[in-house]
Amino acid sequence: MHPFAFFVILSGLAAYKAQLCKNDAVMCEEIQYVLDGEPVRLSCCVDINNSSYITWFKNGSQIPFASDSQSRIHENGNALWFFPASLEDAGYYTCVIKNVTYCTWLIVFENEENLCYNRSALFTNEQYLKATKIDCPFIQDYVDVTKAQITWSKECQPLQNEEKYFALAETLTIQNAVKQDEGLYTCAVKFEHNGTEYSLSRTVDLKITVTAASRLPFMRNPSNNIEKVELGSAISLKCEVINSDDVIIWTYNDSWADEVDGSDTRVIIGDINFSMTEDNEPMFYRYLNFTEIKEEDYNKKFYCKNLNTMSKAYVMLQRPDPNLQPFLIAFFVTLIFVIINIVLLAKIFKIDIVLWYRSSCFARKHIKDGKLYDAYIMYPKSLSGTNSYPMDIFVLKLLPEVLEVKFSYRLFIFGRDEIPGEAMSDVVDEAISQSRRLVIVLGSTQSSGDLKDEFEQQIAMYDALIRNKIKVILVELEKGIDYSNMPESVQYIKQKQGVIRWKGELTEANKKFWKHMRYYMPPTQGKNLQHSDSNTFNTC
Numbered sequence: 001m002h003p004f005a006f007f008v009i010l011s012g013l014a015a016y017k018a019q020l021c022k023n024d025a026v027m028c029e030e031i032q033y034v035l036d037g038e039p040v041r042l043s044c045c046v047d048i049n050n051s052s053y054i055t056w057f058k059n060g061s062q063i064p065f066a067s068d069s070q071s072r073i074h075e076n077g078n079a080l081w082f083f084p085a086s087l088e089d090a091g092y093y094t095c096v097i098k099n100v101t102y103c104t105w106l107i108v109f110e111n112e113e114n115l116c117y118n119r120s121a122l123f124t125n126e127q128y129l130k131a132t133k134i135d136c137p138f139i140q141d142y143v144d145v146t147k148a149q150i151t152w153s154k155e156c157q158p159l160q161n162e163e164k165y166f167a168l169a170e171t172l173t174i175q176n177a178v179k180q181d182e183g184l185y186t187c188a189v190k191f192e193h194n195g196t197e198y199s200l201s202r203t204v205d206l207k208i209t210v211t212a213a214s215r216l217p218f219m220r221n222p223s224n225n226i227e228k229v230e231l232g233s234a235i236s237l238k239c240e241v242i243n244s245d246d247v248i249i250w251t252y253n254d255s256w257a258d259e260v261d262g263s264d265t266r267v268i269i270g271d272i273n274f275s276m277t278e279d280n281e282p283m284f285y286r287y288l289n290f291t292e293i294k295e296e297d298y299n300k301k302f303y304c305k306n307l308n309t310m311s312k313a314y315v316m317l318q319r320p321d322p323n324l325q326p327f328l329i330a331f332f333v334t335l336i337f338v339i340i341n342i343v344l345l346a347k348i349f350k351i352d353i354v355l356w357y358r359s360s361c362f363a364r365k366h367i368k369d370g371k372l373y374d375a376y377i378m379y380p381k382s383l384s385g386t387n388s389y390p391m392d393i394f395v396l397k398l399l400p401e402v403l404e405v406k407f408s409y410r411l412f413i414f415g416r417d418e419i420p421g422e423a424m425s426d427v428v429d430e431a432i433s434q435s436r437r438l439v440i441v442l443g444s445t446q447s448s449g450d451l452k453d454e455f456e457q458q459i460a461m462y463d464a465l466i467r468n469k470i471k472v473i474l475v476e477l478e479k480g481i482d483y484s485n486m487p488e489s490v491q492y493i494k495q496k497q498g499v500i501r502w503k504g505e506l507t508e509a510n511k512k513f514w515k516h517m518r519y520y521m522p523p524t525q526g527k528n529l530q531h532s533d534s535n536t537f538n539t540c
């Protein structure tokens with residue numbers, strides 16, 4: 001029977017009910033209608049299968065009915081039978097089980113004149129499908145529907161069009177139902193009880209709501225799709241069949257899907273249910289619920305089948321993809337952190353890194369620029385030549401000891417390396433053009449002694465050379481150097497690149513100073529190159 005099919009019209013009966021069932025009787029919801037002269041069965045509300053527990057009374061009377069099956073009215077099981085009912089049987093009936101009284105009631109009606117029904121005792125049936133079905137209601141208690149001969153009539157006229165109607169058991173199918181097929185359909189069945197023939201009749205008010213542009217039946221859900229679901233969680237799979245009949249089953253491997261594992265509580269197939277879709281089309285649906293997903297549920301095809309249209313579709317459960325987002329966020333945060341640290345470290349250890357790189361094998365390329373010297377040392381030379389001024393100690397002793405001896409640089413130091421007799425300007429010009437760096441050592445004017453003029457002369461020359469893009473290293477031996485009468489280019493270099501300042505006593509052990517010095521110096525060409533012109537350099 002379709003879930004929405006039958007409701008007895010109960011208008012005005014609520015008050016009647018309340019009036020009838022007095023004496024604290026428990027009211028049953030059920031009202032029985034019976035046509036005068038037809039059999040009827042009243043059942044006690046409680047399902048007790050032993051008539052010796054139950055006593056039936058009419059109208060609150062004290063006299064119980066007999067259980068003698070000879071009587072027209074007798075009890076059997078938990079029911080009270082009328083063979084047949086007559087008008088005077090109308091009233092309320094109570095069944096008493098121990099100290100509890102249940103109340104049910106019976107309405108005996110007559111058909112309207114010249115008709116086979118009474119409009120106040122109709123069953124309703126609302127249909128949404130083109131292939132409409134009507135069941136003859138409540139006859140299973142009386143006859144075996146598979147054997148009974150049920151005759152149908154519409155508006156009390158026998159059905160004519162045999163193409164359109166098809167009756168099987170208690171069901172009448174109306175093909176291609178249209179609005180005109182609405183109406184009152186009466187089913188009648190005859191049966192024998194102890195040699196006497198009785199008949200039963202029911203009248204159904206058929207309403208048809210077939211949407212105008214009704215589509216062919218189709219299954220909306222599932223759609224051979226994959227559902228992602230976590231292990232251990234619950235999921236509801238819904239099968240939806242539109243414009244079709246209600247025969248929907250959920251299967252796995254051609255068995256009922258809820259037999260997939262032995263327990264009948266973890267996997268549940270719901271009842272078939274009905275509703276209208278958003279497009280106002282009739283839809284039957286049925287759930288397949290998993291209360292707890294287990295490993296074995298994954299990667300199986302659970303089919304929903306519509307046995308009417310023989311259509312089917314599956315849904316497959318799969319483990320959800322791992323959520324990568326937190327991992328990615330963590331990864332990028334770490335990456336940024338690491339990069340910041342690397343940048344910071346690179347800044348702090350820039351000089352060490354550059355020096356290390358130069359000392360490594362990859363960087364050992366012979367610079368083929370044809371120059372003789374790594375640096376030209378420009379400084380205010382003292383006249384005395386005693387090497388007693390700090391400037392002289394630094395330039396003539398410390399610089400060669402460290403840069404030349406220890407790190408294998410070739411220096412041109414004015415006042416040491418020039419050949420006597422040459423014109424100073426020629427020497428300086430030539431030497432600087434043969435050097436890769438120009439180191440300008442600055443001290444206080446005092447320490448530079450009388451040769452201040454010569455130094456300034458050199459500087460002026462350098463000023464011209466700076467346009468040849470020679471790199472300049474400024475070294476301050478003491479604080480407070482006055483740059484005011486230096487060329488603009490020197491002031492510019494001090495501002496742009498800064499100076500390397502010597503701090504403390506004039507001894508060799510000033511690691512930081514020498515590191516800076518080497519950083520600004522070109523990569524060392526190695527010991528071998530100083531003493532031979534060989535281009536091969538194979539210490540790696």
Ligand SMILES: *[C@@H]1O[C@H](CO)[C@@H](O)[C@H](O)[C@H]1NC(C)=O
Nearest residue numbers: 047048049050051076077078
């Ligand atoms: C009631 O009992 C009868 C026999 O006493 C049995 O045939 C019938 O199946 C039972 N019905 C129910 C609903 O238990």
Ligand SMILES: *[C@@H]1O[C@H](CO)[C@@H](O)[C@H](O)[C@H]1NC(C)=O
Nearest residue numbers: 048049050051052053054077
């Ligand atoms: C019904 O209950 C009575 C009392 O308990 C018992 O004697 C009788 O056998 C039962 N009858 C059936 C059909 O179970």
Ligand SMILES: *[C@@H]1O[C@H](CO)[C@@H](O)[C@H](O)[C@H]1NC(C)=O
Nearest residue numbers: 020058059060088090091092
């Ligand atoms: C109760 O029964 C009596 C007699 O059988 C009848 O006259 C009366 O109308 C009944 N009452 C109802 C409410 O059916």
Ligand SMILES: *[C@@H]1O[C@H](CO)[C@@H](O)[C@H](O)[C@H]1NC(C)=O
Nearest residue numbers: 024025026097098099100101
């Ligand atoms: C019926 O009797 C039982 C005890 O035998 C009692 O517990 C129960 O409340 C009673 N029911 C009513 C409706 O009086």
Ligand SMILES: *[C@@H]1O[C@H](CO)[C@@H](O)[C@H](O)[C@H]1NC(C)=O
Nearest residue numbers: 107109110111112113118120
């Ligand atoms: C139809 O049945 C009701 C009882 O439900 C009754 O009162 C009414 O008189 C009946 N109609 C006809 C025309 O007999």
Ligand SMILES: *[C@@H]1O[C@H](CO)[C@@H](O)[C@H](O)[C@H]1NC(C)=O
Nearest residue numbers: 068069070071193194195196
């Ligand atoms: C059938 O009815 C006859 C008399 O009408 C009666 O003698 C017989 O016992 C009944 N049989 C049954 C099973 O009710």
Ligand SMILES: *[C@@H]1O[C@H](CO)[C@@H](O)[C@H](O)[C@H]1NC(C)=O
Nearest residue numbers: 252253254255259260300301
């Ligand atoms: C499917 O069912 C058949 C027979 O019922 C059985 O032999 C087969 O093992 C089943 N397959 C699976 C995957 O359960």
Ligand SMILES: *[C@@H]1O[C@H](CO)[C@@H](O)[C@H](O)[C@H]1NC(C)=O
Nearest residue numbers: 236268269270271287288289
């Ligand atoms: C299946 O799940 C749906 C949706 O959660 C729920 O409405 C329905 O009642 C469940 N059915 C069963 C039989 O558990």
Ligand SMILES: *[C@@H]1O[C@H](CO)[C@@H](O)[C@H](O)[C@H]1NC(C)=O
Nearest residue numbers: 002003004270271272273274
């Ligand atoms: C349809 O669903 C409603 C509520 O979800 C439920 O009360 C009713 O029993 C269901 N009908 C059928 C035939 O399963």
